[in-house]
Amino acid sequence: MKTIRASISGFGAVGQGVVEVLLKKEKHLKNLGLDIRVVSISDSKGSEINTEGIDLSSALTRKREKGTVALDNTSSLEIIKSIDHDLVIETTSTDIETGGIGLQNMMSAFDNGRDVVTSNKGPIALKYNELIEASRKSGSKFRFEATVGGAMPIINLIKNVLAGNDVISVEGILNGTCNYILTRMMEENAPYEQMLAESQELGIAETDPSYDVDGIDSACKLVILANTVFGLCFTYRDVDVTGISKITPESLILAQNNGYVIKLIGEVKEDLIRVAPRLVPEDSPLAVGGTLNVASIQTDLSGTVTVTGRGAGSIETASAILSDIISIYKN
């Protein structure tokens, strides 16, 4: 049995999802020879620390009852610097302007020789090269499948499963909220504003939906894909982005009458990195509805491989984090 001592930075929906998944999968992990011991959990108010291993159920209950897991005011960054552990699970919320505390946590983790698994897009969409360089320098592992497409596996699929191929292009639907709004506008012949309101009521869109509907979230994910797959060093500001707010139900119906759907497609190839609404043939593998995400990977040897899955959800995102953890430590 291999014991992995982990800290969890950020205890919102994804961080709590990670704890739920660790509880649910304890036996599965033991069968794989892995004993994941959480030595600290931090949120914005402070931390619980127990170098022997935190009682995860109690931590979850306390967070839900009191709104915080904190038992003292130690920050995640102080823990990463001072407490002995192997792995930083970084699930603080995304800051795409500066990279925020997530970026500091990751850099500090590498400085201290710790591995990082994260769902936090901001730091990677802003500072991919610096992070990769820091992880290489310290010999740390760095995995971020959960940053793109939630439970839709794409990064590890390309890097490992399709390792014999060169990738020519990747295109896909990388934001479930936009996909939901467009799908519903077509189904109901209803205007954008109405379906945005519906998706906000259902908790699919945020109160401030601009990060999703203006295409910024898709652009961040596309940059992460582009940099990992093609070894590039884009930041999300390099992406040519158009959102979905100008799309009318009339244009969706017109497309439908001609055998097409309109989808917000992120696309990267040699000389192009773009997020924009595009006409997609109804029978294309990219024409998936609802909140699904999808990506088509065009390769030199294997032709086109398409993968579809749930793009969001705390348990789904946590499952990608768990798979990354297993990939680092199994054998």
Next chain:
Amino acid sequence: MKTIRASISGFGAVGQGVVEVLLKKEKHLKNLGLDIRVVSISDSKGSEINTEGIDLSSALTRKREKGTVALDNTSSLEIIKSIDHDLVIETTSTDIETGGIGLQNMMSAFDNGRDVVTSNKGPIALKYNELIEASRKSGSKFRFEATVGGAMPIINLIKNVLAGNDVISVEGILNGTCNYILTRMMEENAPYEQMLAESQELGIAETDPSYDVDGIDSACKLVILANTVFGLCFTYRDVDVTGISKITPESLILAQNNGYVIKLIGEVKEDLIRVAPRLVPEDSPLAVGGTLNVASIQTDLSGTVTVTGRGAGSIETASAILSDIISIYKN
């Protein structure tokens, strides 16, 4: 640079595809730190052996001009037993009655501590447990992504990329020939026999098509999936199989008028392992046309993940073999 000494057993379409891919990807492999040196290539007439590394272009040319690569009559089995090398690339043709020479080659490879990467379904659909046991005993690696779905990645996707999940069920289209015939029958409102003949003319179906159209090929692939994913020990004879030869264009049109397509679906879950024609909703991710393969993996944490790709083709299958080789030896 890590040098891997490999033998290639079987030099038909897939074996030749492997050599083409090794030639095409030499630089890609060197960039990954891998120098794959082929020390022997065998076909049914004999072998070329060169412990310093065969000239792959000449071997390919000789095979295509003379119909054989053989320079002497040494068999692949004798080479596996007697010549020092790390990896057996097993691409002999499938024998689903006895496992054939492929089974002997794999068992002998493990006996001699060599790793095996294969596209040969027969041995694995018949003797999965024995092969896994033998590979474990000798500490050999054993990879067989290419046996299921050609360039559609499914085994490594489930075992590695989705490692945090328990799989509840897998269902999909595992045979491109059947999918082509059914797709064309619907498009042309034409009977089975006519579209079988068309697919034979195009080289999509074999002269004796029964292995494909009776569902045996799908059953073999399903058994390999079931055993790998669920740790079961089925053989293909345990599968409840119905083929496509009784399907009429009328039933396809009737289905279409109700929003469905008919597909030959392989399906495995706790208490069921079956290949049979099934009604699939037109907007289901499983409703892919032409020769494509598709598989939907239902998981406990990630929901349903669907993957689509080319199910056949020598380069596509060779690409899966190459990715398996990289996964064994990289780092």
